[in-house]
Amino acid sequence: xxxxxxxxxxxxxxxxxHALAGxxxxxxxLAVNVKYAAFGLAGGLAFGLIALWLYYRxxxxxxxxxxxxxxxxxxx
Numbered sequence: 001x002x003x004x005x006x007x008x009x010x011x012x013x014x015x016x017x018h019a020l021a022g023x024x025x026x027x028x029x030l031a032v033n034v035k036y037a038a039f040g041l042a043g044g045l046a047f048g049l050i051a052l053w054l055y056y057r058x059x060x061x062x063x064x065x066x067x068x069x070x071x072x073x074x075x076x
Contacts (some may be wrong), residue, residue: 001058008051015043 022036 001054002062005051005054005058008047008054012044012047012051015040015047019044 017040019037019040022033022038022040025031025033
């Protein structure tokens with residue numbers, strides 16, 4: 001699950017990069033590529049929200065509870 005969440009996070013960064021590429025054409029005096037900007041923003045938001053939703057849903061699986069280890073050492 002961690003790898004899938006990281007992949008979704010990277011896809012959101014790549015999608016936001018496409019949005020910047022669509023808007024960055026104005027630096028060269030060209031018209032804004034609306035498709036790049038719109039799909040980049042939509043994809044970036046979608047991938048980011050799905051990654052965050054999955055992270056918060058499976059957050060307990062990712063961390064080890066250190067309190068259990070301390071109790072085992074104290075009982076010895």
